[in-house]
Amino acid sequence: MDIFSTTVEVIKLINSIYTKYSDYRVADQTIDSMQHRLECVEIRLEMFREHLSNTKGGLSEDAKRVFRQSLQKVGDILYDLRDQLPPDISFRTKLAWIGWKKRRVDGLLLQLRTWEQEVGSMIFTYSLLLTVLSIKNFDSLYERLSRTGDQSLTGTLALARRIHGDQNLQIYHIPVSTLIPAVRPVPTDRVLAQYESSLVYLERHGPRSDVLTRMATAFRSPDLPSMHLLSCLGFTVYHGTEHFLVYQIPTLVPGIVNPARxxxxxxxxxxxxxxxxxxxxxxxxxxxxxxxxxxxxxxxxxxxxxxxxxxxxxxxxxxxxxxxxxxxxxxxxxxxxxxxxxxxxxxxxxxxxxxxxxxxxxxxxxxxxxxxxxxxxxxxxxxxxxxxxxxxxxxxxxxxxxxxxxxxxxxxxxxxxxxxxxxxxxxxxxxxxxxxxxxxxxxxxxxxxxxxxxxxxxxxxxxxxxxxxxxxxxxxxx
Structure with a gap:
């Protein structure tokens, strides 16, 4: 079976587990937690599927080997998980479920989490995000990913979409009169300032409107701090010619109160x-x-x-x-x-x-x-x-x-x-x-x-x- 067909079969396996455990979610916390973990796995497999179906020229031999190994690993875990689920919801079955099989399921869910982390390497290595941006159901996939709470992957997708998208988004102009420099002297290349009772970071950029717009648009996302990047609020113009992008500093940063430097x-x-x-x-x-x-x-x-x-x-x-x-x-x-x-x-x-x-x-x-x-x-x-x-x-x-x-x-x-x-x-x-x-x-x-x-x-x-x-x-x- 080729890699694409294997991916489709593993997604079907997840759907069969959904069907089998649907009657148990209310009855048991471990079963209930499967919804979140399986959806995280399913989203990544759908990214695999889209990448495989949209990659021009096919995968390299190394990529084929990595994808096969990953699919084999997650498939084995999912088959094992399906076999651990109780066949019915009778009282006797529930008592048995409290024992070792339930503990086994907890362990399998941890293995799925480890697999997700390993897939991070594949997403990064083989540029899966850039392929996913072009699919028709991107918005649906992004919304599902947001519900899982995976801020890093969600933020990266949002950043990639802004960098490579065709959106003509307007960026917010912040009047320089509303900014109070917190670091003096007056800004040269970058500076901290007070804006609406919050501390912000200003960074000088060239006057070219297309570059300024692309940068401001790319970094205008609330998910970026989880990636250790700052979210952009807009831009300001100093002395009529000096353009600065204005970035929000997360409130969790301690000790920055009108610093000298x-x-x-x-x-x-x-x-x-x-x-x-x-x-x-x-x-x-x-x-x-x-x-x-x-x-x-x-x-x-x-x-x-x-x-x-x-x-x-x-x-x-x-x-x-x-x-x-x-x-x-x-x-x-x-x-x-x-x-x-x-x-x-x-x-x-x-x-x-x-x-x-x-x-x-x-x-x-x-x-x-x-x-x-x-x-x-x-x-x-x-x-x-x-x-x-x-x-x-x-x-x-x-x-x-x-x-x-x-x-x-x-x-x-x-x-x-x-x-x-x-x-x-x-x-x-x-x-x-x-x-x-x-x-x-x-x-x-x-x-x-x-x-x-x-x-x-x-x-x-x-x-x-x-x-x-x-x-x-x-x-x-x-």
Whole structure:
């Protein structure tokens, strides 16, 4: 049986389980919980089906193998689940249901949840979201997904739709007179301000109306904070010519009250703010998640570095005692970001000596160098540099001091970054070090296919970092 037919058969299997347990949902909480889990699984299988039926040129051999293995795994779990359900709802059957079979079903539901997480790799690797955007019943699928409460996947779909859609949505103009700068002096490239009793983040963008509209439209979604991205409220114009997008800062961010400086990670690192090990791992996971989400939605950031991570801290000063209270982290700095399907590079690589350190060797240099088209490999490389900063608690401008002979030579800079990445194992453990090394090494291997890079990024970077955070959570529960 081909992959498409297998997908259809597994969806039919889910429907047979719906029919079999329908009389039990009221009678039992475990049966009741199946509705949510099975719908989550069914939605992902429908995404498989749509992707398989709409992919031009068919799947690669590697993709076929991955899809077959995934369908085999979820099919086995579902068959087992169906066999555990009681044949009737008699009193005697209910008593038996309280025993081991019910516990077995609870375990199978956990296995389905694990399968959903693994499918996240496939959705990211094989660009399933971009295929789903073109289907006729997208709105219905999106509504069902929203009901499941999966904010990450819902938010990514919404972001992808805004990036690649044809909607002529109007963006809201916020009069500059309604914004009170919270960080002085008056804004240059970005600033915090007060707007309607709330703190907002302003970021300068070019005056081109099409770019401004696309950015504002793409990021106008309430689901984005779960992806560690900020939701856009609209735009404002300063001095008649300077255009700024206005982003909402989630209320859960602590400690940002008329700060003297913009609360970014690089400032916290340069100020030697003492952060707990768990907070440093958490920031790494949050920003890695944000990068994965924007790539899944078809976007590239192009400026990933600690200057573009919004995070607030309270306490943890060098002279004080105890670690700082650290907020959630959000990826900002989308000033030169663009869609991955843009046919031309929209700017030359930076010649800024410090910013160049974060850039892939192919993207270092000025207008006289050959410009390599920016892709997700280059974001992945920059993330590796950011992981080094988080791990050492120092910015690259400190790690690469002016006295460093390698400064300015891209091959030597790359070698130096790799050396720092290997040294991370003594500070953050081998999993964290390997994640940083993967970012730096896999992104520089020639002739790597995009889907392979996506898969490696998810499985060898995000998943290991998430496993570290899961370990902290288990330790707190113990």
């Amino acid at each position: 913009l609360p970014i990670l690089s400032y916290a690192l340069d100020s030697n703010v003492r952060m707990a090990l768990e907070d440093r791992f958490r920031i790494a996971v949050e920003i890695t998640t944000a990068v994965m989400e924007i790539h899944a939605a078809g976007w590239v950031h192009k400026s990933i570095r600690s200057d573009n991570v919004l995070v607030s801290t309270r306490g943890g000063e060098k002279e004080g005692k105890g670690d700082a209270h650290v907020s959630s982290a959000y990826l900002v700095g989308f000033i030169i970001a663009r869609s991955q399907d843009t046919e031309v590079s929209n700017c030359f690589p930076t010649t800024h000596p410090i910013h160049s350190l974060y850039h892939h060797p192919e993207r270092q240099g000025g207008s006289n160098d050959n410009v390599v088209m920016f892709d997700i490999r280059h974001d992945m490389y920059s993330l590796g540099a950011l992981l080094i900063e988080i791990g050492f608690g120092k910015t690259l401008r400190v790690l690469f001091s002016p006295a460093t002979p390698a400064l300015g030579f891209k091959e030597a800079n790359h070698k130096c970054l790799l050396d720092y990445a290997h040294r991370l194992s003594s500070k953050m453990g081998s999993k964290y070090a390997d994640a940083a090394i993967t970012c730096l090494m896999k992104s520089t291997q020639p002739h790597e296919k995009t889907e392979v890079i996506r898969k490696e990024f998810y499985e060898e970077v995000l998943c290991p970092l998430q496993e570290i955070m899961d370990g902290f959570k288990k330790k707190r529960r113990a």
